[in-house]
Amino acid sequence: MDENIKETSSIGVVKISDEVVSVVAGLAADEIEGIEGMNSGITSGISQILGGKKNPSKGVKVTVTEDNASIDLYVVVRYGVKIPEVCEKVQKNVMKTVETITGLKVSTVNIYVQNVVIYKSESKENTEQREN
Template identity: 45%
Template structure:
């Protein structure tokens, strides 16, 4: 799909897929119960090579001129209701993308790839601070 293209009498505005990915990542990370966004194996390699800390990690966006689909790969906190967290992620991400870009979000697929226990979360936060 092509990047979003907004035409006006003053010219055009193009929104890169990566921008939509960052919007989705910021929105998803604010949902209670979301422990982290997962990029899988390729993202883990990028993190090891020092290319981590981007908010599009674990997100794939396909954006056209007027519509977008989003795939999110997340880990949730132990003890939360996974269906409730996933539904909230879908709602928040859709609202953020549509509000900021004007794109119509057709589909948001939430892939739960792990559960993070509180001790793991503390270790992960400490690793990021170091």
């Protein structure tokens, strides 16, 4: 686990790991309406099913250099949302939250939409509306 020196003072050193930044970014992204989750591949999905735990850093890649962070998010969106608008809200929320909590400057927040989720109840409603 990489640890980054954040601040040095006469009292000591504060270190923030990349994993902490990943968790903060994942939780901030998940707060936005229209985001159904994060996607980092089949293996993490299987481990989540077997382990029963949700990993907030799943689908988040963070690169930290000095006091600067670049964040890549691999997200799943809900069918019917305006993807560009949802992604812009995610970018702003992740940037604001990470900068506020960690003090790091976030240079970029890249969003990669990996999947779209359609719920059965929504698809039935849409079919019924089209038939009428």
